[in-house]
Amino acid sequence: MLLAMRQPGSVVSVINYKGGVGKTTLTANIGAELATRGLTVLLIDLDPQASLTFSFYQPHQWEQELADERTILQWFGDVLGHGGSQPLDPYVVTPPAVNDVIARSGSGRLDLVPSHLMLVDADLDFAYQLGGSRFQHGSPRYLPLHRALADALGGEAFQAYDAILIDCPPNFTMVTRIGIVASDHILIPAKADYLSTLGIDYLRKKLSELVRDYNRVAGGAVPQISPTILGVVLTMIQYAGTGPIIAQRNFIEQPSSVELPVFRQMIRDNKTLFAPAGEHGIPAVLLPNANPTVQYELQQLASEFLARIRN
Ligand SMILES: Nc1ncnc2c1ncn2[C@@H]1O[C@H](COP(=O)(O)OP(=O)(O)OP(=O)(O)O)[C@@H](O)[C@H]1O
Ligand SMILES: [Mg+2]
Structure with missing residues (x-):
């Protein structure tokens, strides 16, 4: 029997050293938009702040239905207990409110692996298992722990996803x-x-260090990695009249000091639309009666995202 295989290029990490730049907001909105277009999308919340999780669940729902048994914290517990990858599918949930909206437009689905506020302690446990906080390359645990999520996503249950963020x-x-x-x-x-660009330079440096170290340890024993930078998305752009404010415009016109691909579509600053998103369990792009300009930008961004991962 031939197993179904996920499209290559479909797993994307959304990351920046700098806090509060819109990582979680973009993850939720791109995921929700792609799901309304009929795609099957999985979001994984790796942040102990759990903001992505709380974009789809009320705190009391999280507490009652998820916290004890259905979060990435329990999965990390499994991984640490076994010293390597464990199945992730027991921790996948389908948030109800957003999927009610998605179901109206087709057969797409938005799944989530929720996070947990106590995930912040898991990092210390990992460091301990690897023999110190420097992620020692000589540790026999280095590869199995680094590959824990990669291997879990290789499982059969995850091959049906069109995109995993x-x-x-x-x-x-x-x-x-x-x-x-x-x-x-x-x-x-x-x-x-x-x-923000200073942070990006540092992030790139850390990324290439990780790839280099990992591939050296991996040798020919397990697959090498080569994650590529899909692009920088400029968020919270402030408009005055017909264009971005001068300070940002200067920046936007020459972001190539860091020589990275930049998404054509930017997202404007809009406090009224983004602030209350969590209360509804539905990301801004799918909210009824929301600012159509911002929703259009988010839709265009999702299209560009899809084109770039499938190039
Ligand atoms: N385009 C926007 N305009 C206005 N506010 C926004 C916009 N995008 C996000 N926000 C708001 O800014 C705050 C930070 O956004 P978000 O949580 O997405 O950032 P983050 O990078 O994930 O933060 P953290 O580093 O803490 O995880 C949130 O309150 C969010 O609602
Ligand atoms: Mg976040």
């Missing part, structure tokens, strides 16, 4: 590294300012 915390701890090792691409949301 991983929302990373704003740091480069072990949890983030595990996400990157599982990814074909990296998506970098950023604000159009000088400080």
